[in-house]
Amino acid sequence: MDFKNKKEDLQQSFWEQNYKNNTIGWDIGYVSPPIKDYVNQLCNKELSILIPGAGNGYEAEYLFKNGFKNITVLDLAHQPLQNIRKRAPNFPEEQLVQEDFFEHSNTYDLIIEQTFFCALHPSLRKKYVAKMYQLLKEKGKLVGLLFDFELTAQGPPYGGSLNSYLALFKEKFSIKILERCYSSIKPRDGRELFFIFEKNN
Secondary structure (H helix, E strand, C coil): CCHHHHHHHHHHHHHHHHHHCCCCCCCCCCCCHHHHHHHHCCCCCCCCEEEECCCCCHHHHHHHHCCCCCEEEEECCCHHHHHHHHHCCCCCHHHEEECCHHHCCCCEEEEEECCCHHHCCHHHHHHHHHHHHHHEEEEEEEEEEEECECCCCCCCCCCECHHHHHHHHCCCEEEEEEEECCCCCHHHCCCEEEEEEEECC
């Protein structure tokens, strides 16, 4: 086994164990209110949507139940995809994909970010931005939440700041919105940024 595959296996094992033990500290058990608010104002139900590192996928479940059918849910671990199947048995199985995000190939109108960025080691952040750019169609949008607290050596979750996110994304994305959330859950109040980034072409 080469080092790359061994490292991926270790990461997968880490996440599988956490989901089986229900020790994902930032899993709130329902769709995050700021993302719910964003979804509620979307009119085009035909949008192709990717949710990478989706975990238990409450956002995907909410989208599906509200008429969006072209949703791809991506996670490195098997267990959270099984959890989605149990809660939403009509969700198309072929749209629940167990795969490394960085190996995924397709293009989308919209990518929803919800606690995936913060779960990646900060050394992968530039690679994340490049991959998001690659996965979005022309004028595609990356939308979601980023934690707003000091970047720490220990994680996940890893933190960051508005200015660090601006510096990271501005080359490949037009910053439409990057601001403090007004509808965060109480434990995250003042610690989340809502953003809409549009792919530069």
